[in-house]
Amino acid sequence: MLRAAITGTGFWVPSRVVTNDDLAARIDTSDAWITERSGIRERRWLTRDAEGNTEITGAEMGAHAAREAIAAAGIAPGDVEQVIYATLNPDVFFPGNGVFLEHLLGLGTAGAMDIRNQCTGFVYGLAAADGFIRSGLARTVLVVGGEIQSTALDLTDRGRDVAVLFGDGAGAAVVQAREGNRGILASVLHSQGRYARELFAEAPVATATGRITPAMIAEGRHFPYMNGKLVFQHATRRFAEAIAEVLRKGGVTPDDVALFIPHQANQRITDAVTARLGVQPERVFSNIARYGNTTAASIPIALAEAVREGRLASGDLVVTVAFGSGFTWGANLIRW
Ligand code: UT7
Numbered sequence: 001m002l003r004a005a006i007t008g009t010g011f012w013v014p015s016r017v018v019t020n021d022d023l024a025a026r027i028d029t030s031d032a033w034i035t036e037r038s039g040i041r042e043r044r045w046l047t048r049d050a051e052g053n054t055e056i057t058g059a060e061m062g063a064h065a066a067r068e069a070i071a072a073a074g075i076a077p078g079d080v081e082q083v084i085y086a087t088l089n090p091d092v093f094f095p096g097n098g099v100f101l102e103h104l105l106g107l108g109t110a111g112a113m114d115i116r117n118q119c120t121g122f123v124y125g126l127a128a129a130d131g132f133i134r135s136g137l138a139r140t141v142l143v144v145g146g147e148i149q150s151t152a153l154d155l156t157d158r159g160r161d162v163a164v165l166f167g168d169g170a171g172a173a174v175v176q177a178r179e180g181n182r183g184i185l186a187s188v189l190h191s192q193g194r195y196a197r198e199l200f201a202e203a204p205v206a207t208a209t210g211r212i213t214p215a216m217i218a219e220g221r222h223f224p225y226m227n228g229k230l231v232f233q234h235a236t237r238r239f240a241e242a243i244a245e246v247l248r249k250g251g252v253t254p255d256d257v258a259l260f261i262p263h264q265a266n267q268r269i270t271d272a273v274t275a276r277l278g279v280q281p282e283r284v285f286s287n288i289a290r291y292g293n294t295t296a297a298s299i300p301i302a303l304a305e306a307v308r309e310g311r312l313a314s315g316d317l318v319v320t321v322a323f324g325s326g327f328t329w330g331a332n333l334i335r336w
Contacts (some may be wrong), residue, residue: 001179001180001181002133002134002177002178002179003133003134003177003178003179003180003181003182003183003184003185004126004129004130004132004133004134004141004175004176004177004178004183004184005175005176005177005178005182005183005184006173006174006175006183006184006303006334006336007072007073007074007075007174007175007176007178008068008069008070008071008072008073008074008075008173008174009068009069009072009171009172009173009174009300009303009304009307010064010065010066010067010068010069010070010071010072010171010172010304011065011068011169011170011171011172011297011300011301011304011305012061012064012065012068012169012170012171013044013167013168013169013170013291013294013301014044014045014046014047014055014061014168014169015044016044016045016046016047017042017043017044018042018043018044018045018150018167019031019041019042020034020035020040020041020042020164023155023163023164026155027155027156027157027159027160027163027164028157028160029160029164034164037266037268038164038165038266038267038268038288038292039266039267039268039270039286039288039289040164040165040267040288040289040292040293041289041290042289042290042291042292043166043167043168043290043291043292043294044167044168044169044291045149045150045167045168046061046148046150046151046168048151052151054148054150054151057091057100057148058087058089058090058091058097058146058147058148058170059085059091059097059100059101059104059146060104061146061148061168061169061170062085062087062097062101062144062146062170062172063101063104063105064170065144065146065170065171065172065300065304066101066105066142066144066172067105068172068304069142069172069173069174069304070105070142070174072174072307073174073176075140075174075176077105077106077107078106078107078108079140080105080107080110080140080141080142080174081110081111081138081139081140081141082110082111082112082113082129082132082137082138082140082141082142083098083101083102083107083110083111083112083113083141083142083144084098084113084114084115084125084128084129084132084141084142084143084144085097085098085101085112085113085114085115085125085144085146086114086115086117086121086122086124086125086143086144086145086146086296087114087115087116087121087145087146087147087295087296088116088117088118088121088147088201088295088296088325089147089148089149089152089295090114091148093204095114096112096113096114097114097144097146098112098113098114098144099112101142101144107142111138115128115296117296117324117326117328118199118295118296118324118325118326118328119263119265119293119295119296119298119322119323119324119325119328120189120263120296120322120323120324120326120328120329120330121145121295121296122143122145122171122296122297122298122299122300122320122322123187123189123263123299123320123321123322123330123331123332124189124328124330125143125144125145125296126143126173126175126184126187126320126332126334127184127187127189127330127332128143129141129143129175129184130175130183130184130187130332133175133176133177139176139177140174140175140176140177141174141175141176142172142173142174142175143172143173143174143175143300144170144171144172144300145170145171145172145295145296145297145298145299145300145301146169146170146171146296146297147166147168147169147170147294147295147296147297148168149166149167149168149293149294149295150166150167150168152201152222152223152224153166153223153224154220154223158220159220159223161226161228162223162224162225162226164292165266165292165293166224166292166293166294166295167291167292167293167294168294168297169291169294169297169298169301170297170300170301171297171298171299171300171301171302171303171304172300172304173300173303173304181335182314182315182335182336183334183335184332184333184334185250185317185333185334185335186246186249186250186332186333187246187330187331187332187333188242188245188246188249188330188331189328189330190238190242190328190329190330191326191327191328191329192326192327192328193326193327195230195234195326195327196325196326196327197225198226198227198230198231198327199224199225199226199227199231199324199325199326199327200224200225200325201222201223201224201225202216202221202222202225203216203217203221203222204222231327232266232268232269234323234327235265235266235269235323235324235329236269236272236273236276238323238327238329239262239269239273239321239322239323239329240273240276240277241329242321242322242323242329242330242331243260243273243277243319243321243331245331246319246321246331246332246333247319247333249333250317250333252317252333254277254278254279255279256317257279257283257317257318257319258283258311258312258313258316258317258318258336259283259284259285259306259311259312259316259318259319260274260277260279260283260284260285260318260319260321261285261299261302261303261306261318261319261320261321262284262285262299262320262321262322263293263295263298263299263321263322263323263324264286264287264288264291264292264293264294264298264299264302265288265293265298265323265324266288266293267286267288267289270284270286270288273321285302285305285306285311287301287302287305295324298322299320299322303318303320312336313336314336315335315336316335316336317333317334317335317336318333318334318335318336319331319332319333319334320332320334
């Protein structure tokens with residue numbers, strides 16, 4: 001049977017480490033509050049020059065991660081036929097980051113598309129890659145998740161509930177057509193737009209002349225807004241549902257899964273889901289303490305780290321699962 005198999009992974013994070021104490025020096029927060037509520041101890045943020053411009057672009061971060069994934073897969077950049085770039089923060093309003101990545105990597109005229117599904121973007125991206133491959137549209141797909149969060153955070157006391165959670169980074173996976181049992185076995189994707197404004201960044205908006213006004217900036221409407229408690233409640237429920245659904249679809253049980261790779265939203269969410277599943281915590285990947293929430297980048301970074309740490313053996317079952325703004329949620333079941 002033709003399947004979409006992950007044949008290479010890679011990731012890149014900025015070298016600048018921002019600790020909870022660094023944030024507490026700027027805003028009214030503390031290492032104890034952040035650690036207890038989220039499990040985050042530090043995150044990586046891009047450095048900025050005197051004008052406030054980041055050291056590199058989001059697409060350049062994605063390119064660093066993608067080059068590692070392409071090398072790990074043992075292919076040449078020219079073998080990539082389709083780019084799927086998941087980000088909620090494209091470098092410019094349009095076009096998306098996929099085309100910038102295509103140019104940076106010199107992929108010829110490979111297809112490129114962006115997925116704007118926030119924390120769930122990479123899960124949607126893997127499902128899309130699976131569809132591209134099994135339909136015969138492409139044999140080699142590069143799926144990237146990358147985010148620059150640090151330039152969009154309100155680093156005043158007003159924004160402290162959101163600002164302490166997010167980090168920058170990028171991860172990538174090469175997905176290729178393979179005959180056999182290895183690859184993406186099942187995916188489930190969901191959304192519920194009635195909650196779109198419970199976790200969103202409103203401005204710039206296409207529906208207002210000028211798109212962003214001084215009033216919007218003064219009110220902080222260009223910063224992310226999150227109804228944290230509501231997001232938390234929905235996340236714990238939907239993570240568990242998505243895992244159960246994708247396992248059912250694949251005809252396997254939680255005990256069959258070697259490693260769960262949840263989107264790194266909050267260690268308390270991960271712990272709640274682990275308890276609901278009834279699996280040992282060692283089978284649930286976590287790196288949120290070091291990177292915070294990198295939205296679309298969190299699963300591909302975690303996947304690449306799991307590979308580097310030798311936590312995945314050929315034939316292992318892996319589940320990737322995410323929930324985020326939209327609301328959107330979903331999961332992939334993969335045989336490694
Ligand atoms: O990637 C998917 C999207 N995001 C998530 O999944 C995140 C989901 N939500 C959460 O993880 C949690 O709701 C948070 C970590 C964001 C917040 O935890 P919480 O336990 O829900 O805290 P809270 O919002 O109820 O705030 C508790 C208190 C409040 O003070 P009062 O009203 O009790 O006096 C906040 O003002 O903590 C205060 N607070 C802070 N204190 C210190 C809020 N942010 C901070 C902060 N430092 N950074």
